[in-house]
Amino acid sequence: MVWARETIDDYRTRLWDMARGERRRRVDEALTALRTVLGHALGAAEGARVRAETRHRQLEFEKEIRLLGLAAAATDADLARRMAEDDALRAVWDGITARRDAGYEQWHREGLAQVHRLVLDEAPGAAGEPWQTWLGPAGTDPGAHAPRLWRVGSALVEHSAPEDAFPLAVPLLDVGHLRVNTTTGSRPAADALVETLVMRLVSAFAPGLVRLHLWDVGHLTGPLPSLHPLTAAGVMVVHDPTRLDDLLAQLAGHIRRVHAQSLRVHQTPRAASAAAGRRVEPWRVAVLFGNGDPLPDEQYRELNRIARTGPEAGVHLVLVDMPITANSPVETVTFTDAERATCSMTGPGVVVRADPAPPPAQVNHAATTIAADVLVRRGRPREFADLLPDTLGTGSSVEELRTPIGFHEGEPVEVVLGDATPHALVAGPSGSGKTNLLYAVLGGLAARYPPSELELYLLDFKEGVSFAGLTPGRKDPSWLPQARLVGVNVNTDREFGLALLRFLTGELARRAAAAKRQEVTKLAELREADPDGHWPRIVAVIDEFQALFGGRDQITQQAAALLEDVARRGRSQGIHLVLASQDIAGIEAFWGKPAVYDQCTLRIAMPKAKRVLAQENNAALALPRWHAVVNHESGVAHGNEVAHVPDASSRGTFDELQRTLWARMTSPKPRLFDGAHQPELVHAADFTGPRGPVLGQIIEVDDKAAVFRLEPVPGRNLAVIGTATADALSVLESAALSLGELHSAGECEFHLWCPVQSLEPRVTAAADRLRAKGHEVSVRTGDDVAKITEEITKLADETAPVRQYVFFYAVDATAHLLEAKETPLAKSGFDKLRELLKNGPARHVHTFGWWRGMGRFKETLGFAGMDDIGGWVALDVQGAELNTLAAGQVVDWSPRPHRAVFFDRTTHSRPDVLIPFDTTSALELP
Incomplete structure (x- = not known):
């Protein structure tokens, strides 16, 4: 039994050994097969990689050649070396050159002739x-079809x-x-x-x-x-x-x-x-x-x-x-x-x-x-002379005013001012030729219509003298016969523009009244009904007119109302506006009042002008310089006429026409208002034959001075208020010297009191000038200032045999003298001065005093003394401080150099702005 078990165990062992050996053999065979397959795969991959790298190298090489160009590549040493070292690159080069040669053969055989024929035909x-075949003469092709190609x-x-x-x-x-x-x-x-x-x-x-x-x-x-x-x-x-x-x-x-x-x-x-x-x-x-x-x-x-x-x-x-x-x-x-x-x-x-x-x-x-x-x-190059008629000054303005202002393709382009197109808007940015165009318009009109048919009123609100040459000058004594008023440098005197509008509305009223008497409605009918009357058409040119509305004040309000009235009613009365501006946008005074724009049916746009034509009408944007778009249809595009405006402002153009017209036509000299210059007292209206003391030039259309009437009634004294020394002296000197012209020697006496030492030379010069006219003059300066109180007392208490004029300079500087009292119950100099102001005028003693501040002025007059100042001239005093002196009116006044505001209680319903005179020449001794 033991043997049997050992035999079985031994048999089992051998069987396991045999099984393990078979598995190992099969595994070895599988591994061998796998190695074989992997070897084949790796070999194929390596070959593919080599081929891919070669192709990539060839493509990059071909790209490099194309970027460089065959001509440059053929001579490139680096490319030649690389091709010698790499057969694959050489093959690329050979292929490219072969294709090039084959393609060029076909191009040379067929394409070259086709390109020549194509360019010849197209x-x-x-x-x-x-260029040798065509350069020189002008072409004649009407341009119905353009060539498809142009050689470069x-x-x-x-x-x-x-x-x-x-x-x-x-x-x-x-x-x-x-x-x-x-x-x-x-x-x-x-x-x-x-x-x-x-x-x-x-x-x-x-x-x-x-x-x-x-x-x-x-x-x-x-x-x-x-x-x-x-x-x-x-x-x-x-x-x-x-x-x-x-x-x-x-x-x-x-x-x-x-x-x-x-x-x-x-x-x-x-x-x-x-x-x-x-x-x-x-x-x-x-x-x-x-x-x-x-x-x-x-x-x-x-x-x-x-x-x-x-x-x-x-x-x-x-x-x-x-x-x-x-x-x-x-x-x-x-x-x-x-x-x-x-x-x-x-x-x-x-x-x-x-x-x-x-x-x-x-x-x-x-x-x-x-x-x-x-x-x-x-037509031949057009000049300013081509704008003029063959015969000067024979046109009639009964129906309208008409003149060419430029040419288009040789044909004249006209502007018309009449019942259908009563007013004009002219717009153009700085340097676009706007002033030249205005001269072309004025020259064309003046050459056609005599002064009996046309009157011109010209204002320029920009800083310049564009229209100054239309009046007599030192070098050229001529003037434009039709010009009645020329205002230049009025950019800070908006009141002058307002005065022109008031004048035009007054003329409108005069003509309307005459038309009513004649039972007619239009100027043409009035002229027929009243042939002996003077009814010319009036053209008012206001350059940079938007300056009238530059402030939020009464001037803007009144100017807007007056301009709208003239624009609306001027059509039938022969009064025409030509309003010019760099840009007419943004005038707040006209918001909701389109009457002005609606009546300005004649629109003239200079190159790059905006907003003057209808909104969708961009014709001005494409204009070259010296051209204008003339449109009698309120700026609608279908009314566009493009005109080349000849040079009308250079020497020998407008100036020559002006001299010719001046020599042939009789007309009064126009008034020149130059806001940049103070008018001279010796040339002032009312200086040599005054109705009273003149104080300065009133900013009005007519050249007239501000006159302060002196009568033997209470309050006929004048106060000058402000710290502007030069202007205050000018006002006082103008009053004194004009009174010296008014009276003969011995008819009056002058008292000049000046407590400020720096002012003594001017006071002395005024005294010397009055003495040269034969007048008695008492001067209190320097050490004599202490005697002012005595003279005030004498003038206040005694009746003088002749008129007495007191000029009290810098009254506030004598406060320490006038406040002094000998006893607590005695009257001070201020008290005597108030008595003089109150009672003096009735005894022909009139006082002209200068106070350098509103506070001192009120302190001098006291609680009830305002009524003793019948008139005042305010210099650098804000309007709000003057309201109590103007019978409760709101005085809209902002001080500016060499300007003053004058108010006379007995004559003024509103203050007048005046310009103090330059008294330098008036002070010179004869």
Whole structure:
């Protein structure tokens, strides 16, 4: 049994050993098979990797060759070395050159001739032929159809023979734009390309059908100087390098206008031109020279908008180093060195060269010829003399006023002021030619209508003397015979504009009353019914009229009401307004009062003027300088007439006409009001024959002085209040000297009291001047000041045999003297002064006192003394402090240099603004 168990165990052991050996064998076989499979897989992967690396290397090599170009690659030493070391790279080179040779063979056999034929057919004449065949004479093509292509240079496939070059032409008019990118040293070639292209454009058609706009960020005088003769005829406009915004706005406005017109007529300019057999709307080509720098965001967006929408409206761009997006119809020429370039039309494998530019002298001659042809087509160059009639001063203004102010294509463009177009609005930014236009209007009217038919009232609210030459001057004694009033430098004297409006309303009332008596309604009827009356048409020109409404005060309120009244009623009475401004927007006084704008049916817009035409009328945005849009239809677009306004303001134009008219026509000298100068006392109205003491010049249409009437009644004393020493002295000296002119020697005595030492020279000069006229003068200055109290007492208590005039300078400076009392119950000098002010006028003793502050003035007069001052002149005193002196009125007054406000209780319902006189010459001894 034991043996049997051992045998079984031994058998089992052998069986397990056999099983383990079989498993090991099978495992070894499997591992061997796996190793074999993995070996095959790794070998295949390695082969694939090698092949992939080789292909990648070949593709990168091919890309490098294409970027470099075959011509450059063929001479590149590094590429040659790599190909010698790597057969795979050599195979790539061989393949490329083989394909090139096969493709070029076909190109040379078929394509070259096709390109020549294409350019010949699609770029005929000046569009594609060498400049020697067309440069010089002006074109004659009416522009019904534009060539599809325009030559910009020649092109040559790399490795081709020079004789295989072909013309390179790009689409432009009615299609797209051209962009030129430069590199270092290539700007001359780029300029030559652009200049030749531009000359092709203007030479291909009848002159004037292609209008050029030239802008260069780096040139103040404009690029391409050989083309500048084109500016004389308006064919080319050179724009300010700092005003790209304006040019882009002008082009955008033109595009909008053309598109709006196309929508109205359901026809694009291209289709309309084809139907008419001629170009109905000139092409506009903007040539912009940049420097490669990015544009501001808004300019960049506007440029791209023009690029997208311009071709359909006939607006095209030629851009040099100017950024633009790629989603516009634009072709690009990119210079790679000083002479060679590539083009988007031909790709990188073609070398482009700009055609050599024609000689500058020949370009200049051709441009001059084209400009001259334009002027001949329009008529000879128009000048100011062409605005004038053959016979001067023979027109009748019974029905209307009419004159040409410019020309369009040689034909005169007129402005009319009459019942249908009673008033005019003129707008234009600074430098747009607005003043020149006003001179053209005034010159044309003055040449046609004599002073009996036309009167002119001219105001200029800006700081300048635009109209001063219409009055006599030191060098030229002539004046414009029709001018009745000329106001210059009135920018701070809004009261003068208000005075003109009051005058016009008064004239309206006079004419309306006459018309009522004659039972007529219009000026023409009144003139027929009253042929012996003086009823000329009146034209009031107010430049920068919005200055009238520059404050929130009574002047603004009154001016708005008066202007509206004149605008509404002037139509029938022959009174016409010409209101000019840089921008007529934002006048709060007219909110809710459209009468002025509604009555101004004649609208004249200078270049880039805004808001004067109807809201959707953008015609002024595209105007070149010296042009204007004249519209008699309240600014609606269909009433537009574009006029070139000749030079009317240079020497030998308006001034020569004025001298001629002055010599032929009789008229009174117009009044000149110059707000920048103080009027001289010796030339003042009422000085040599006064009705009383004159104080200053009143700001009124008529030249008159402020006169303070002196009567033997209480209160006829005058107070001057304020710290403006020069103006206070002027008022007192004017009063004293004019009284000296009023009286003969011995009829009066003067008392001049001055407690301020610095004022003594002026007081002494006034005293000497009065003595020279034979008057008795008592002067208290220096040590004599202490005697002022005695003189006050004497004048207050005694009746003098002749008139007494007291001029008390700086009364407040004697307060310490006048307050003194000998005994507590005695009267002070102030008390005596009050008695003098109260009782003196009845005894022909009148006091003119100057107080340097409102507080001291009131302190001097006391509680009830205000009634003893019948008139006052306030200098640098705020209006709120004067209300109690003006019978409870609200005095709307803001002090300003050399201006004062005058109020006389017995004559004034409102204070007058006056200008103190310059008394220098009046103080000089004879």
